[in-house]
Amino acid sequence: xxxxxxxxxxxxxxxxxxxxxxxxxxxxxxxxxxxxxxxxxxxxxxxxxxxxxxxxxxxxxxxxxxxxxxxxxxxxxxxxxxxxxxxxxxxxxxxxxxxxxxxxxxxxxxxxxxxxxxxxxxxxxxxxxxxxxxxxxxxxxxxxxxxxxxxxxxxxxxxxxxxxxxxxxxxxxxxxxxxxxxxxxxxxxxxxxxxxxxxxxxxxxxxxxxxxxxxxxxxxxxxxxxxxxxxxxxxxxxxxxxxxxxxxxxxxxxxxxxxxxxxxxxxxxxxxxxxxxxxxxxxxxxxxxxx
Numbered sequence: 001x002x003x004x005x006x007x008x009x010x011x012x013x014x015x016x017x018x019x020x021x022x023x024x025x026x027x028x029x030x031x032x033x034x035x036x037x038x039x040x041x042x043x044x045x046x047x048x049x050x051x052x053x054x055x056x057x058x059x060x061x062x063x064x065x066x067x068x069x070x071x072x073x074x075x076x077x078x079x080x081x082x083x084x085x086x087x088x089x090x091x092x093x094x095x096x097x098x099x100x101x102x103x104x105x106x107x108x109x110x111x112x113x114x115x116x117x118x119x120x121x122x123x124x125x126x127x128x129x130x131x132x133x134x135x136x137x138x139x140x141x142x143x144x145x146x147x148x149x150x151x152x153x154x155x156x157x158x159x160x161x162x163x164x165x166x167x168x169x170x171x172x173x174x175x176x177x178x179x180x181x182x183x184x185x186x187x188x189x190x191x192x193x194x195x196x197x198x199x200x201x202x203x204x205x206x207x208x209x210x211x212x213x214x215x216x217x218x219x220x221x222x223x224x225x226x227x228x229x230x231x232x233x234x235x236x237x238x239x240x241x242x243x244x245x246x247x248x249x250x251x252x253x254x255x256x257x258x259x260x261x262x263x264x265x266x267x268x269x270x271x272x273x274x275x276x277x278x279x280x281x282x283x284x285x286x287x288x289x290x291x
Contacts, residue, residue: 001117004155005030005093006081008074010038010063012047015200016192016250017097019044020051021242025101026093027055029109033093036081038063059084071164071207078161089155090117091125096165098189099151102240105183112181113152123176124153124168126287127183133190134226135254136239136247140190141231141261150178150287151185164208167286177288186240193252194223226254231261 005026012019023033032055037045039062048058061080067073078094085092091113095101101109109125116122126148131140150167153159158171168176192200202218209217219225239247 001090001114002086002088003030003091003093003113004085004089005033005095006036006078006085007033007095007097008036008038008061008077008081009044009048009097010077011040011042011203012044012097013042014040015203016196018100018188018243018246019097020047021100021240021246022095022097023048023051023056024053024242025103025240026095027053028103028106029113030055030093032057034059034081034084036061036077038077057084065206069208073207074165075161075163078165082155082159082161085155087155091152092155094151094153094168095185098187100186100188100240100243101151102184102186103242104238105181108182109152112179112183116179121177122179122290123159123170124150124178124287125183126178126180126289127151127185128180129185129187130235130237131187131190132235133229133232134256136188136191136243136251137235138232138254138256138258139235140229141233144230146286148180148285148287149185150176162286169286175286175288177290179290186243188243191250192224193250194226197224197226198222226256229256232256233258 007023009017009019023035027033034057035048036059037048045060048056059081061077063077064073067076082092112125116125129145129147129149131145132138133140146166153168153176159168160171162169170176198219198221201224205214205218
């Protein structure tokens, strides 16, 4: 079974992306990993080169900074890496620069890839998510977070990165048919020191909005206000082993009163239903779930 990982990154050091940990987390499952390294203002290229693995294949790219609509430049960069994957690949493993695969589930993933490798009806594998916010001790507990997404998929000429690179579709615009597996991705995009998060916000929203929107919607302060969140809960589990040193280096003190929340009434009702039935209620799905 041939598995090729793929990702993209730019200015990882400036905006504190755990890209090294992201790549290392999928290496045990991949024959190689293609990393699209964008034109950066920091030492991101050197950082990727420092990863001690012969599996890493670096592809230097130039981002189109004039393309400021809906985060589609992120999909463009995803497609650049995906299109470099050899056609004889059985599975392509996607990981973003602020995502880390939890090592507790590596054997589950390998087993699922073997099980569905020769089943043409399965376009990809669906992963569960934990979204950390503020620090590595809290996870998002509202319906604003996506709780599942495709991260293993076929290498096909008709598959492309959808919208802002969160998921994938088949041409012209068909959802992928996927199997849900017991595996978690940890999303750390909202865990940074307040000054680093504010720098990221100012840069990141330029991929979605014009200067006028930025002027009226992004704070001029030097630190991000983490209090503007609807609901969090304490995380009682462990983190991926590759994140151990990173967390020691980058974690900071963040206090949040989990007894209070700002959920909308309809979301509070959903939580009551979930607690009574055990059924997870979700919004729009960027995939077709196979039974």
